[in-house]
Every structure is written in structure tokens, then in C-alpha cells.
Amino acid sequence: MDLALEMSKNLKAKNEQKVEIIIPTLNEESSIRELISDIRNFNCIAQNSILVIDGGSTDKTVEICNEENVIVLQQRRKGKGSAMREAVDATEADVIVFIDGDGTYSVNDLNSLLEPVLSDKADMVVGSRVLGDREKGSISKFNYLGNKLFNKTINFSLKTNVTDSLSGYRVLRREVFKDLILFSDSFEIEVEMTVEALAKGYRVQEIPIKYGKRKESQTKLNPLSDGIKISKTLLFITMNINPIKFFGLITIGFFLIGLIPISQIVYEKIILGNIISLPSVILATLLFVTGIMSLVIGLVSELVVRSRRRIEYLINHKN
Ligand SMILES: Nc1nc2c(ncn2[C@@H]2O[C@H](COP(=O)(O)OP(=O)(O)O)[C@@H](O)[C@H]2O)c(=O)[nH]1
Ligand SMILES: [Mg+2]
Known part of the structure; x- marks a missing residue:
């Protein structure tokens, strides 16, 4: 993508790039100390600092970070997504690492995630x-299936090969993060980051990582309510990426269902010589008209999306 190319021209040498390791936390007293010490003891390929963004922990999370001399910011708005965006606003580092504070991701994977971004082989690396x-x-099985469904939707819309759109372990250049249009306040941020980056043509690479169980504390993700939020976000994003494909599929769906009453009408006309089922005629007409309407909505949405992309392009190429 041209924007990414422009950025890469100003890229600093690998060892000059500063890395900020952003850890969102909400009551992670059982894992945060070990995570901080793992990062400090790790032989990282880049100079780095740790920034904890806390969502109002009521346990010893903040106290432990203070004892460990780690900078802790208190987020102003609610949710993990807001926390991540506020943390990025607060740093001037070249490269951002996001890692959960619950100790489920391994610091040992950090270098393999960082390397492609530092050497400009990728714009975002996802563990x-x-x-x-x-x-x-x-x-959990439910979360695994949810993740699979989201990945399939993304891959279908964008012709990509994403395997873990919900991963909380990722690395990207700060400028890339700033260029993504992110609305998510909560756990939808990960899906939104992946889709936005892919849709904008950034090079998104996945690297296999280890993932462990949470130790003592509880997950803050509610599979049902957060699952619905993520689905909603994904729905809007996919609609935004390819409206004609999205609404076109709905049109095809309506037409296919419409084949049922139509076959009844054809059967009556040919075999019985007369159409006797009025409800079938009404149903077939309604389904057909709704299908056409969906296609028209798709076309109008396509125009809206194209003009938005044009405005974005003009803003990005102003100078
Ligand atoms: N700052 C902040 N961190 C949060 C919030 N919600 C969750 N987190 C952190 O985000 C990370 C991932 O959350 P987690 O509950 O483990 O979600 P899961 O891994 O999807 O089950 C953990 O480090 C949480 O402490 C929030 O509202 N604010
Ligand atoms: Mg977790």
C-alpha cells in the first residue's frame, strides 16, 4: 500500500526504533509481577519500555506496578479498547506491542513478533x-468457535487467511495504529484492528505463539455480551469493506427463498392450469422486491464507501 510505503521511507534503523510494551490490566495482581519481570529479563532485539494502562483495578495490580517502577496510567474511559487507544496516545515510541496482563501470552515469543515490523517486512504482526x-x-470451545466464525467472515470478505483475529498479542508501528479508524471501546478492538489494517492494504502477518491458561484471576470477557459486540462490529466492518458483496448475498438469499413459492405457482399453472394459491404469489413478489431493494442498498452503500475512501485518500495525500 502506498501509505505504508511512504512510512517505510522514513523508517529508522532497526536498533534505533523504540518499542513500547503496552499492557492493559484490570485486576491482574496474580500475574502482573511475573509478566513485568519476564519482560525485563528477556533478551529483546529492541530497546523497550513498559506502559501499563489500568482500567480501575481494585486489587494490588497498581501497587505492584508501582513497586516495580513501571509507569501506570489510569484510563479515562471504560473498556480494553479505550485503554489501548489511550495508551497509544500517551506514547511516542515507534513500535507498539500489545500484550495482555494475565500471563497467558509468553514473553519468549516477543522477538519473533517484533522482527518483521522492525525490519519492515510487515506492518502488523499478530500472535x-x-x-x-x-x-x-x-x-473455551465457545470462544474458539466464535473466533473461527469471525476469521471465516474476515477471510471471505477480504480473501485473506486470518487464523486468530481475537489475539491480544500483536505488534505494529505507532503510525499504522494511528492510521486505523478504530471505534471499539471493548474487546472488539482486536477484530477491528485486524480488519481495518487488512482493508487498508497493510501487510498483516501471523506468527504462531504459545498460549497458556489464566492462573487465578477471572477473564473479563463475557462470551455472550462481548461476542454480540464483536459480531456487530464485524458486521459493520464487512458491510463497509464490500457493500455490494454483502447486500448481494442477502439478495441471493431472498431470491433463493423466493424459489419456493415460485415453484408452487409454476406447478399450479402447468399441472392444474390455474394459479390458485394467492399467498404464494404475494410471498414471491415480496421476496423478489425485498431482494431488489437489498441490491439497491448495496449499490448506494458502495457509492458512500467509495466517496469516503476518496476523501481519506485526499487527506492522506494532501502534502
Ligand atoms: N485497562 C483495561 N484492561 C482490561 C479491561 N478489560 C480487560 N482488560 C485486560 O485485558 C486483558 C485481556 O482480558 P481478558 O479478561 O484476559 O480477556 P480474554 O483473554 O479474552 O479472556 C487482560 O490483561 C485484562 O486485565 C479494561 O476495561 N481496561
Ligand atoms: Mg486473557
Whole structure:
């Protein structure tokens, strides 16, 4: 993508790039100290600092970070997504690492995630728990299936090969993050980041990573309510990426269902010589008209999306 290319021209040498490791936390007293010490003891390929963004922990999370001399910011708005966006606003580092504070991701994978971004082979690297080693029971069946469904939707819309759109372990250049249009306040942020980056033509690479079980504390993700939020976000994003494909599929669906009353009408006309089922005629007409309407909505949405992309392009190429 041209924007990514422009950025790469100003890329600093690998060892000059500063990395900010952003850890969103909400009551992670049982894992945060070990995570901080793992990062400090790790032989990282880049100079880095740790920034914890806390969502109002009521346990000892903040106290532990203070004891460990780690900078802790208190997020202003609610949710993991807001926390991540606020943390990026607060840093001036060249490269951002996001890692959860619950100790489920391994610091040992950090270099392999960082390398492609530092050497400009990728714009965003996502640690894939699906490609890598997962501890048994670390992802519940429900979450695993949800993840699969989201990945399939993304891959279908964008012709990509994403295996873990919900991963919380990822690396990207700060400028790339700033260029993504992200609305998510909560756990939808990960899916939104992946789709936005792919839709904008950034090079998104997945690397297999280890994933472990949470130790003592509780997950903050509610599979049902957060699942619905993520689905909603994904629905809007896919609609935005390819409206004609999205609404066209709905049109095909209506037409296919419409074949049922139509076959009844044809049967009556040919075999019985007369159409006797009025409801079938009404139903077939309604389904046909709704299908056509969906196609028209798709075309109008396509115009809206194209003009938005044009405005974005003009803004990005102003100078
Ligand atoms: N700052 C902040 N962190 C959060 C919030 N919700 C969750 N987190 C953190 O985000 C990370 C991932 O959350 P987690 O509950 O483990 O979700 P899961 O891995 O999908 O089950 C953990 O480090 C949480 O402490 C929030 O509202 N604010
Ligand atoms: Mg977790």
C-alpha cells in the first residue's frame, strides 16, 4: 500500500526504533509481577519500555506496578479498547506491542513478533494461538468457535487467511495504529484492528505463539455480551469493506427463498392450469422486491464507501 510505503521511507534503523510494551490490566495482581519481570529479563532485539494502562483495578495490580517502577496510567474511559487507544496516545515510541496482563501470552515469543515490523517486512504482526501451541483448556470451545466464525467472515470478505483475529498479542508501528479508524471501546478492538489494517492494504502477518491458561484471576470477557459486540462490529466492518458483496448475498438469499413459492405457482399453472394459491404469489413478489431493494442498498452503500475512501485518500495525500 502506498501509505505504508511512504512510512517505510522514513523508517529508522532497526536498533534505533523504540518499542513500547503496552499492557492493559484490570485486576491482574496474580500475574502482573511475573509478566513485568519476564519482560525485563528477556533478551529483546529492541530497546523497550513498559506502559501499563489500568482500567480501575481494585486489587494490588497498581501497587505492584508501582513497586516495580513501571509507569501506570489510569484510563479515562471504560473498556480494553479505550485503554489501548489511550495508551497509544500517551506514547511516542515507534513500535507498539500489545500484550495482555494475565500471563497467558509468553514473553519468549516477543522477538519473533517484533522482527518483521522492525525490519519492515510487515506492518502488523499478530500472535496466532491457533497456529501455535495452546495449553489444553486455555480457550473455551465457545470462544474458539466464535473466533473461527469471525476469521471465516474476515477471510471471505477480504480473501485473506486470518487464523486468530481475537489475539491480544500483536505488534505494529505507532503510525499504522494511528492510521486505523478504530471505534471499539471493548474487546472488539482486536477484530477491528485486524480488519481495518487488512482493508487498508497493510501487510498483516501471523506468527504462531504459545498460549497458556489464566492462573487465578477471572477473564473479563463475557462470551455472550462481548461476542454480540464483536459480531456487530464485524458486521459493520464487512458491510463497509464490500457493500455490494454483502447486500448481494442477502439478495441471493431472498431470491433463493423466493424459489419456493415460485415453484408452487409454476406447478399450479402447468399441472392444474390455474394459479390458485394467492399467498404464494404475494410471498414471491415480496421476496423478489425485498431482494431488489437489498441490491439497491448495496449499490448506494458502495457509492458512500467509495466517496469516503476518496476523501481519506485526499487527506492522506494532501502534502
Ligand atoms: N485497562 C483495561 N484492561 C482490561 C479491561 N478489560 C480487560 N482488560 C485486560 O485485558 C486483558 C485481556 O482480558 P481478558 O479478561 O484476559 O480477556 P480474554 O483473554 O479474552 O479472556 C487482560 O490483561 C485484562 O486485565 C479494561 O476495561 N481496561
Ligand atoms: Mg486473557
